[in-house]
Amino acid sequence: MRVIYLLIILFISLQNYSIYAQQNHPLAKLWGINDTEVREWLDAESHLILVDGILRPILDNNTFSSSFGGTYIDIFQNWLVVNTVNYSKVEELLALPDISPFKQSLHFENVTYSMKELKDFFxxxxxxxxxxxxxxxxxxxxxxxxxxxxxxFYSGIDNTEFIDNVVPLGPEIIYADPQFASQNIIRPRQRDVNSRNIVVNVFGGDGVYNVADGVGLCSVGFWLKHQHLQNRFYITTALHCYQYVDPNYFYYTPWNSNLHELAIGPDIYEGRDYGPYDLVIISVENEDLNPQFVIRNDDADQYRELIIINDTIISSNYAHICKSGVITHLTCGYVLGFDGMFYGIEENDRTLELIITDLYGLLGDAGGSVFSFASPNNLLAVNGHGAVVTVGPGICAVQSLDTILFVFRSHNELFDDVVLYVQGE
Known part of the structure; x- marks a missing residue:
């Protein structure tokens, strides 16, 4: 009888542990914590982002710009790291009324280069x-x-002369892993869409297929709408999904499907018309497509539909960031840097103002939604940040929504009132 009693206790304990130790939320997987801890950790990260937003403009001031080398979040230590070149300035910084209340959240790390020097090197x-x-x-x-x-990104391109001349400046040079490939992409559900369906919900991260020769599959970023004009919608994707010669017409492709029978519409604008920016805006002509402020996460048992509540500028290094794309689906990582520059494989092909991340993605994920979780009070709510534009082993570059909207609005005064389609619109 005693043995049976002990087995019952053990069984109940294991049940409770399995419930407690679940990792369904994307941030639980990213941070290596349990679902029950996500709210606490997200709240802690939000606090550090707040502190960073107060501190960064101060460090950019001439008084401190030569003494500090930027900031980044360390969520595992629960502090904001302040790279420090001149420690004699630390007490002066901590004495400022705006900074003093947050001194317990700051960790000063000795480094060689100030942010001013890094910008000059860049x-x-x-x-x-x-x-x-x-x-x-x-x-x-x-x-x-x-x-x-x-x-x-590419070992087959000869950049030897540049590398030989840049090495004396001491940059960190990284070469993409030629064996880059996913061995663990889950494909649990089929979602073929019949073109005769009455209404289809198109989410961020779904596929868009361009029938123009040599283009193929990319991902949906976000829906855009006019503030003062009803029933006129657009979808964002990446320039990778655009062809300069043939007419560009886009079709919807669900996750885990090869079908692209359901028409969306033609491109209405591409970023190179304005400058070195990576974006394509699709005009939605098919009235059977239902505008959505949702990002897809179908592989999960929970948190499968993430609700876009806002578009915000992300500005903290090593804050969490996530993406949804048609090939590798939803993945999360960290912000590695800002204002990056991408040099494509064609002559004079440059893209500016990029957010650099360590997100995992493959080519068809280009254009996919990039976002972060917005609030510990609602773990389904997200802020939109941009669209994937380049992918590589351990790196994804992102064109920010702020840039996408600015460039699109600048195209023509007809688009001055275009905004992100979010919950409540």
């Missing part, structure tokens, strides 16, 4: 990259590494 290196016609590279400042990173 400018010098990008000017060299321009002069040597660099191809297939991403250049950005990584605050944690306290260095400028040059990431080469």
């Amino acid at each position: 400018q010098e290196i990008t000017l060299m990259a321009d002069s040597y016609d660099v191809r297939g590279a991403l250049i950005y400042i990584n605050v944690e590494l306290n260095n400028v990173v040059i990431y080469f």
Whole structure:
């Protein structure tokens, strides 16, 4: 009888542990914690982002710009790291009325280069990259590494002359892993959509297929709408999904499907018309497509539909960030840097103002929704941040929604009132 009693106790304990130890929420998987801890950790990260937003403008001031090397979040230590070149300025910084209440949230780390020096290095290196016609590279400042990173995507492109001349400046040079491939992409559900269906919900992260020759599959970013004009909608995707010669017409492709029978509409605008920006705006002509402020996460048992409540500018290094795309679906990671520059494989192909992340993605994920979780009070709510534009092993570059909307509105005064379609619209 005693043995049976002990077995019952053990069974109940294991049940309780399995419930407690679940990792259904994307942030639980990213941070290696349990679902029950996500609200607490997200609240802690939100606090550090708040502190960072107060501190960064102060560090950009001439009084401190030569003494500190930027900031980044360390969620595992629950502090904001302040890279420090000149420790004699720390007490002066902590004495400021705006900073003093948050001194317990700050950790000062000794580094070699100030943010001013890093920006000068970045400018010098990008000017060299321009002069040597660099191809297939991403250049950005990584605050944690306290260095400028040059990431080469393609081993088959000869950038030797540039590399030989840039090495004395001491950047961090990274080469993509040629074996880059996913061995663990889950494909649990089929979602074929019949073109005769009455209404189809198109979510962020779904597929868009361009019938123009040589283009193929990309991902849906976000729905856009007019503030003052009803029933006129647009979908964002990446320039990778655009062809400059043939007519571009887009079709809907669900996750885990090869079908692209359901028409969306033609492109109405592409970012290169304005400048070095990566975006395509699709005009939605098919009235059977239902506008959605939802990002898809179908692989999960919970948190399958994430609700977009706002578009905000993300500005903290090593804050969490996530994406949804038609190939690798939903993945999360961290912000590695801002204002990155991508050099494509074609001559004079450059993209500016990129958010750099360590998100996992493959080519068809280009255009996919990039977002972060908005509130510990609602773990389904997200803020939209941008669209995936380049992918590589351990790196994804993102064109921000702020840039996408600015460029699109600048195209024509007819689009001045275009905004992100969010919950409540």
